[in-house]
Amino acid sequence: MAGFSTAVTGLKASTTMLDVAGNNIANSSTVGFKASRTEFGDIYATAVVGAGSANVAGSGVTVTDIAQDFKAGTIEFTNNNLDLAINGSGFFQLDDGQGGVTYTRAGAFELNKEGYIVSKNGKFLQGYGLDADGNRLPIGDMAVTQKESPPKATTEIDLSFNIDDRKDSSTLLPTYDKDEPGSFTWTTTDRVFDSLGNEHTIKYNFAEQRPVRQVLDFNVSGTPFSVTNPDGSTAAGAIASVSGVGLSPADFTGGYLDPTSTAYQALSEADPRIDLASVAYDGANRVSFELKASATDAGDLIVADDTGEVANINTRVEDRYRDANEVRVYNLDLAGVNETISIAGVDIPVGAGDDSAEKQAELINAQQARIVDKHPAIESVNAETYIDASGVSQVKLIIRYKSDEGNIPDAVSGGVDPYPVSVAGVSQDIAWDDDRAYQGDNSYMGYYRMYAYLNNTEMLDIGKLQDPGAGTSSEPGPIMVKFNPTNGLLSEINGEPIAAGTQVPSITIKGADPANDLTEIKLDLTGSTQFASASIVNNIQQNGYTKGDLIGVTFAGTGEMIASFSNGQNQALGVVAIASFENQAGLQPSGDTEWTATLDSGDAVLNPPGTGLNGTLRSAALEASNVDLSAELVKLIEGQRNFQANSKTLETLNTVTQTILQI
Known part of the structure; x- marks a missing residue:
């Protein structure tokens, strides 16, 4: 009777079902385990020729497949950064070092003694290496090979700050001294590292330009000598040379350097810091001149006579600093109707109804832009009224000149006034006794000399051009940093103007870098301001660091293996490779929660996590088994029931057989 065989197949199938359920239950706590499911198929024996299936009894059941359920298990977090879980599809690729490649979802990895990342059974985790530029290399064994982070010299500094606009530069000490806080406006420091990892500090001092000019006096021998000018010409009979330009008595007219002389032009090209109109010679043994208000300092300004270089003796100490802006004040006689007020060549007609002081002051103020446009040397023109000693309203005219103009000739001093003022053709006298005849250099407010010192001792080269006669490269010293006085934003750095919206x-x-003289640091002052608020550092960052030791390894969601070092640096050492398959159900289980590729599964396609269909990576996490214990216990009941039912089939067939034998 075929029924015996049929019942036996049912017993075998039920036993297999119980075995699979038992295996699932046994691995309910196995990391990365995927539950299996028993799939059955019926058995029918068919004849080549004969009746159809309607009158053919089945021959039992067979186990057609033990299929794996690859749905993700619950991700559980741990305290080990080398524990990895895939949040989504994909498998880790493992290599046993002998050509055997397997795939797993169990991410409980560790480091072996050589620094390689291995599974619990010693197989190597596969991933992409990275070159120095961060480009991916071919897939290989992932390892933590970088045990220390070498030092890096500082090459970039980002510094942004606010300097208080309310600070009064006129209160600064006349002579700058890095150790005297009263001689500069504000200071801040930043730490940097040299090529060996030693830490240093750079101190920045900012000294706002004072509203003064520096007057320099030199005693010269008066004995004529020959000097070669920077342009190669020879100045015979020179009594002195300034910045390499020979000055002869014939170059002076009325005690001042003649603007038509060759020396005047040569000196203007050799040293732009000198106000040429101030260069004077007393005919005996003294040469003097002023530096423009925009000059940062005297620096290495070279003055020589026939004996060699001479020292600046500053004999006129009381005149060493004078107000940089000349301000002329005129007490104007009122112009009558149909007469003209002339200011620096700009005529202002006085019409009917404009005969009062108030009206004439308005007329003058209305022409300020025209006057300033015509004469760039004039900074401002302002007219106001006052009551004289007789109780009559009068007009006071105030003309302020730009600081770089220096002393402006006038008729009183025997010169020719380039900016005459007249009323109805009558020249007006300058009211020198007015307390505003000289004023501070407001045009240079917001102009700062910036110094930098290494460890507060050595002055650094931050781009200051060598003084004329000393060379053409840069040298230690200050540079000029300028702010726009109307909006408080940076307008110029070391002679380079900054247009709105352009790169600083x-x-x-x-x-x-005391360890390497070739190291250069780029300092970026983007975002620095001069507002009327406390001087503070808004941001300061630099890219150098000292040596560091490995303190840990973490993994990013995109698979990068990041090494962390004690110096605060992080370095990407590689990228974990994730394998995907066209048919992951075709993978063959190989034990240790691993699978091998087969013809049914197809070849593995490797990509970083988070690309394509691959899931992302979770560090310090493990994927738990996806076994549903409740479902498996139900399967045990079903398997037991099926086994008992098939046993009953055997028992019934045995009874029938015994009955037949007893006939």
Whole structure:
């Protein structure tokens, strides 16, 4: 009777079902385990020729497949950064070092003694290496090979700050001294590192330009000598040379350097810091001149006579600093109707109804832009009224000149006034006794000399051009940093103007790396301001660091293996590879929660996590088994029931057989 065989197949199938359920239950706590499911198929024996299936009894059941359920298990977090879980589809690829490649979802990895990342059974986790530029290399064994982070010299500094606009530069000490806080406006420091990882500090001092000019006096021998000018010409009979330009007595007219002389032109090209109109010679043994208000300092300004270089003796100490802006004040006689007020060549007609002081002051103020446009040397023109000693309203005219103009000739001093003032053709006298005849250099408010010092001792080269006669490269010293007085934003750095919306030029710092003279640091002052609020640092960052030791490894969601070092640096050492298959159900289980590829599964396609269909990576996490214990217990009941039912089939067939034998 075929029924015996049929019942036996049912017993075998039920036993297999119980075995699969038992295996699932046994692995309910196995990391990365995927539950299996028993799939059955019926058995029918068919004849080549004969009746159809309607009158053919089945031959039992067979186990057609033990299919794996690859749905994701619950991700559980741990305290080990080398525990990895895939949040989504994909498998880790493992290599046993002998050509055997398997795939797993169990991410409980560890480091072996050589620093390789391995599974619990010693197989190597596969991933992409990275070159120095971060480009991916071919897939290989992932390892933590970088045990320390070498030091890096500082090459970039970002510094943004606010300097208080309310600070009064006129209160600064006349002579700058890095150790005297009263001689500069504000200071801040930043730490940097040299090529060996030693930490240093760079101190920045900002000294706002004082509203004064520096007057320099030199005693010269008066004995004529020959000097070669920077342009190669020879000045015979020179009594002195200034910045390499020979000055002869014939170059002076009325005690001042003649603007038509060759020396005048040569000196204007050799040293732009000098106000040429102030260069004077007393005919005996003294040469003097003023530096423009925009000059940062005297620096290495070279003055020589026939004996060699001479020292600045500053004999006129009381005149060493004078107000940089000349302000002329005129007490105007009122112009009558149909007469003209003339200011620096700009005529202002006085019409009917404009005969009062108030009206004439309005007329003058209305022409300020015209006057300033015609004469760039004039900074402002302002007319106001006052009551004289007789109780009559009068007009006071105040003309302020730009600081770089220096002393402006006038008729009183025997010169020719380039900006005469007249009323109805009558020249007006300057009211020198007015307390505003000289005023501070407001045009240079917001102009700062910036100094930098290594460890507060050595002055650094931050781009200051060498003084005329000393060379053409840069040297240690201050540079000029300027702010726009109307909006408080940076307007110029070291002679480079900054247009709105353009990149702020960087400052090159040399000599800040005692271990390597070739190291240069780019200092970026983007975002610095001059507002009327406390002087503070808004941001300061630099890219150098000291040596560091490995303190841990973490993984990013996109698979990068990041090494962390004690110096605060992180370095990507590689990228975990994730394998995907066209038919993951075709993978063959190989034990240890691993699978091998088969013809049914197809070849593995490797990509970083988070690309294509691959899931992302979770560090310090493990994927738990996806076994549903409740479902498996039900399957045990079903398997037991099926086994008992098939046993009953055997028992019944045995009874029938015994009955037949007893006939």
